[in-house]
Amino acid sequence: MSSDRIRRFFVLFFVLGFFLYLFGPLLIMGLTAFNSSAFPRVSPWECFTVEWFDVLANDGRLLEGLKNSFLIGFGVVLFAVPLGLAGALMLTQVQERVRPWYYTIVISPILVPGVVLGISTLLFWDRIGVMFGASRDSIFYDGFFLTIIGQSTFIAAYTMLVFISRLQRFDPAQEEAALDLGATHVQAFRKILLPFLKPAIASAAVLAFLASFENYNTTVFTSISTSTLTTVLASKVRYGIDPSISALAVAIVVLTVFGAAIHEVVKRREEAAAKQAGMVAAGLIKEKKAQKQWFLEPAIIGILLVFIAGLGTAFFAGTIGVEECKVAVKEQKQIETAKRIEALKQKTQARKEAEAAKVELQKTERANRTGTENFNSIFSGGNLAPKSDTNETEGNDSPRTGTENFNSIFDSTNLQPEESVKPDDEAEPEARTGTENFNGIFSSGNLAPATTE
Secondary structure (H helix, E strand, C coil): CCCHHHHHHHHHHHHHHHHHHHHHHHHHHHHHHHHHCCCCCCCCCCCCECHHHHHHHHHHHHHHHHHHHHHHHHHHHHHHHHHHHHHHHHHHHHHCCCCCHHHHHHHHHHHHCCHHHHHHHHHHHHHHHHHHCCCCCCCCCCCHHHHHHHHHHHHHHHHHHHHHHHHCCHHHHHHHHHCCCCCCHHHHHHHHHHHHHHHHHHHHHHHHHHHHCCCCCCHHHHHCCCCHHHHHHHHHHHCCCCCCCHHHHHHHHHHHHHHHHHHHHHHHHHHHHHHHHHHHHHHHCCCCCCCHHHHHHHHHHHHHHHHHHHHHHHHHHHHHCCCCCCHHHHHHHHHHHHHHHHHHHHHHHHHHHHHHHHHHHHHHHHHCCCCCCCCCCCCCCHHHCCCCHHHCCCCCCCCCCHHHCCCCCHCCCCCCCCCCCCCCCCCCCCCCCCCCCCCCCCHHHHHHHCCCC
């Protein structure tokens, strides 16, 4: 294998891995929208269905949040795009020394966390409402107004960056020439600058709408009682979701792809029209050819046909035989549940039997034990017997009883009173009983009452 082929293989592997990383979650979420499982999942697959789209259509709270998100998004576009355009135009008019400071100030809202922007917006407009004595029903406490204002504070900076990048390619001599020819500043802006900024305006509007549509940190503080799509989804995730969320994701992705395709077709038509106009001006062709309407383009028609065919196929495939499939899946689940319960019972019974056998074995071992295994018979009853005289004979090999070192101190006769007659000094000494040094202190007579004289 050549080095060029190895390089191509690694490039292809990297590209596939990159796109899989980007679109893999969307693909998995799209598949969960067609699974009959009550929780969004791909495995195990149960039945192909489109019922979750019907659940989505009947979810009033989610649809209300979606509608509010669209309204707030359009409001942010109407508010943030003019602010961004004004900021970009002002940047081109200020002096060179002031321009870095001005740029830092207008860009700074991007660096502020959304939570801080939301709280500060809520507190600021509350103080304004108190200053003017406004009621709680006024605009100062309206969720739509506060959300639009709060989001526009940083989204306007995004749109300004788009306009700045476009204005860097603008030639100011065109406006100066229009003003020299008698045009007013408004006419120069409307006739020259605005057409030049038209692509930037569209891009900034799309960017502002998408940034507003997916914003959560600022919205959760400024919306008050108004619910948006992001806040509704957050509450659903907190309390449990179903595949209707995946159905919503599929709908948004399809609409986005469809809108991007239409935009690409319209853009190519505009480029083709501009090319034809340049060729007519250069005299390469006599007249400009008329173009078809954009909705009559073959690409648009093909996209519509594919979309309708896919939608119809998914609908019919997801409605025919779904109930029978659900019944079969339910029966299979019941069988698997019964098997798991039976296996759990058997496992529990085996564990109980093992524990009972272990307890019985412990009882048997406890009954067989005398408690003197580790004491070498020191508590044996024979230890209290008197020491035998025969054990002192030399060469006696009889077994030892364990009391040889105690000198019969445990002999029961030690409790007898001391003898009054003592043996002669020259007689053969008797065997010592071990009580010679106690002088009859263990005699029972010591307990008798003293006699009076």
